Amino acid sequence: SQKIEQNSEALNIQEGKTATLTCNYTNYSPAYLQWYRQDPGRGPVFLLLIRENEKEKRKERLKVTFDTTLKQSLFHITASQPADSATYLCALDMGGNKLTFGTGTQLKVEL
Amino acid sequence: GAGVSQSPSNKVTEKGKDVELRCDPISGHTALYWYRQSLGQGLEFLIYFQGNSAPDKSGLPSDRFSAERTGGSVSTLTIQRTQQEDSAVYLCASSLASQALAKNIQYFGAGTRLSVL
Numbered sequence: 334s335q336k337i338e339q340n341s342e343a344l345n346i347q348e349g350k351t352a353t354l355t356c357n358y359t360n361y362s363p364a365y366l367q368w369y370r371q372d373p374g375r376g377p378v379f380l381l382l383i384r385e386n387e388k389e390k391r392k393e394r395l396k397v398t399f400d401t402t403l404k405q406s407l408f409h410i411t412a413s414q415p416a417d418s419a420t421y422l423c424a425l426d427m428g429g430n431k432l433t434f435g436t437g438t439q440l441k442v443e444l
Numbered sequence: 445g446a447g448v449s450q451s452p453s454n455k456v457t458e459k460g461k462d463v464e465l466r467c468d469p470i471s472g473h474t475a476l477y478w479y480r481q482s483l484g485q486g487l488e489f490l491i492y493f494q495g496n497s498a499p500d501k502s503g504l505p506s507d508r509f510s511a512e513r514t515g516g517s518v519s520t521l522t523i524q525r526t527q528q529e530d531s532a533v534y535l536c537a538s539s540l541a542s543q544a545l546a547k548n549i550q551y552f553g554a555g556t557r558l559s560v561l
Contacts, residue, residue: 422487424550430494430548436486
C-alpha cells in the first residue's frame with residue numbers, strides 16, 4: 334500500500350528564513366501531489382497542486398518541487414512570517430478521485 | 445453557503461450511544477469525503493460519495509460506521525454504539541472531482557470534535 338512520510342518533528346525557524354518541508358512516498362507513482370495547510374481547530378486548506386510532469390510550481394512565497402525519481406516533494410516558504418506557523422500536509426492522488434494524506438509537519442516561525 | 449459546513453462543532457457522548465454528524469458541502473460539488481483525524485495523526489479516509497455512484501466505503505473501520513448522502517448534497521455520518529477509540533475530529537470535504545485543472549482539490553469543513561466518555 335502507499336506510504337507517505339512527512340517529518341513528524343516540528344520545524345522551528347526564524348522569521349525571514351526559508352522553510353523547507355519534505356514529503357516522501359513509496360510504491361505508487363501519483364499523477365499529482367497537493368499541499369494543504371491546517372491551523373488548530375480548522376480543516377485543511379488547499380495551497381498548491383503539482384503534476385507529475387511538472388518539476389516546480391510557484392505561488393507568491395510558496396514553491397513546490399516534485400521529483401518522481403526520488404519519489405519526493407519539497408515545499409518551500411520563502412521570507413517566512415509568524416503567520417505561516419501551521420501544520421502542512423501533503424496529499425497524493427491515488428486515482429479514483431481519492432487523496433491519501435501524510436501526517437503533516439508542524440512549522441513554527443519565530444520572531 | 446460559501447464553504448463546507450459541519451455540525452455540531454463539538455459532540456460529547458457516552459460510550460454505547462449513537463451519534464450523527466452532519467456535513468453540508470459546497471453547492472455544485474459532486475464529490476464528498478469523510479475523514480477522521482486523531483490527535484497528532486494524519487487524515488484517515490473513511491468514505492467517498494461521487495454523484496449517484498455507489499459510495500466507496502473502503503475506509504470505514506467497522507460496521508458501526510455508516511454514512512449516507514441525500515439528494516446528492518447533505519451527508520450524515522452515523523456511528524453506532526460509540527467506543528472511546530472513536531474519539532477524534534471528523535472532517536468532511538467536498539470537491540468538483542473533475543478532469544479539469546482544478547481536479548480533486550478538496551475543500552474542508554472545520555470538523556466535528558467527538559469525545560466519547
